[in-house]
Amino acid sequence: MYTIDATHAPQRKSWVEAANAPGADFPIQNLPFGRFRRAGSNEAFRIGVAIGDQVLDLRAAGLIATDDMNTLMAATPANRLQLRHAISDGLTAGSPAQGEWKKALVPQEQCEYTLPCRVGDYTDFYTGIHHATTVGKLFRPDNPLLPNYQWVPIGYHGRASSLVISGTAIRRPNGQTKAPDAEVPTFGPSRRLDYELELGYYIGQGNTLGAPISIDDAEAHLFGLGMFNDWSARDLQAWEYQPLGPFLSKNFGSTVSPWIVTMEALAPFRSPFVRPEGDPQPLPYLDGAGNRQQGQIDITLQVLIQTAQMRAAGETPVQLSSGRASEAAYWTAAQLVAHHTVNGCNLQPGDLFGSGTLSGTTPESAGSLLEMSMGGKNPVTLPNGETRSFLQDGDTLILRGWCEREGAVRIGLGEASGTIQG
Incomplete structure (x- = not known):
């Protein structure tokens, strides 16, 4: 079973201000995964995490080395938890990663999405x-x-x-x-x-x-x-x-x-x-x-x-x-x-x-x-x-x-x- 830890703390806020809005779907405590690209582009779909009204490009942020969501999903729960902590820590207000990670953000309104993973069955x-x-x-x-x-x-x-x-x-x-x-x-x-x-x-x-x-x-x-x-x-x-x-x-x-x-x-x-x-x-x-x-x-x-x-x-x-x-x-x-x-x-x-x-x-x-x-x-x-x-x-x-x-x-x-x- 999955347990409550520091990434769920109510007092944790993000430097992405929209993530701190009351009732937001994607606060820093959430961090859901999806596949996106800039709308109207021919770019390959990349793995992102929703934060506020933005998408964090995980590869651009240096957090992963793959664009294959199924590979990410096949990781052990321990490795997945480690990645969650790294994403949460980097998006937390005051994080030293803020300067670099801002460059890896794409507004959700500028994105188009595909199936979040390859569904075999x-x-x-x-x-x-x-x-x-x-x-x-x-x-x-x-x-x-x-x-x-x-x-x-x-x-x-x-x-x-x-x-x-x-x-x-x-x-x-x-x-x-x-x-x-x-x-x-x-x-x-x-x-x-x-x-x-x-x-x-x-x-x-x-x-x-x-x-x-x-x-x-x-x-x-x-x-x-x-x-x-x-x-x-x-x-x-x-x-x-x-x-x-x-x-x-x-x-x-x-x-x-x-x-x-x-x-x-x-x-x-x-x-x-x-x-x-x-x-x-x-x-x-x-x-x-x-x-x-x-x-x-x-x-x-x-x-x-x-x-x-x-x-x-x-x-x-x-x-x-x-x-x-x-x-x-x-x-x-x-x-x-x-x-x-x-x-x-x-x-x-x-x-x-x-x-x-x-x-x-x-x-x-x-x-x-x-x-x-x-x-x-x-x-x-x-x-x-x-x-x-x-x-x-x-x-x-x-x-x-x-x-x-x-x-x-x-x-x-x-x-x-x-x-x-x-």
């Missing part, structure tokens, strides 16, 4: 129990939660090639759909396009094929996390998902945020993993003292929407929902790593796990329009009078997340956004 889990229950009620009113859910982390292997960086437009997918009263399916664009509010967990060090990762060692193999929107075509999925699960309804695009907030940065925001009374306890390979004590991560999650009509009128995005990851997730990130590898599956640096839709118990904390509109039966009314059962062309969805707790400095995950195109 992507697995989407289904850890949001309230989402699973609500969606189950829509399709199986008498048996909403299948019996395996409380025993095994449910997941499927997704398509890494269609992962896109925040800001990339999402084209409405085509595919087969079948109305309940129709004899044959039809082909055309999805009419029930939806978003899914998720977290993406990134693997650091991998494991050898045939060598499972124990629950007690699992967090050492996690590099960090970011915001994740696993867009979903609900009508395509309803027709195709039996018996093997999602296919074309999911692989047309999934949006990730530019920044990976490291496990080290998240140390002050951990909470116990506790199963509700009466639920089965995890099997031994999914149960460990460290996971019980602080396996969950307290993250506030938010979804905003800006329709084409709102944009034309100069109106800012409005909130669709807000909730907490620790209340939504039935399984912890460490349990996902332990389960994924218990059969000997080998993970590699940069592999991505989707958490699954993280919904609370109320419509105001739902992580998808499918839930908010109860399968389209109860359209959501926006402040400007527009309604939404599912996404329309021109809609921009913005996912945000942050951690805050008394005695710690608030840190943000940035955002994952995308606009639907017809």
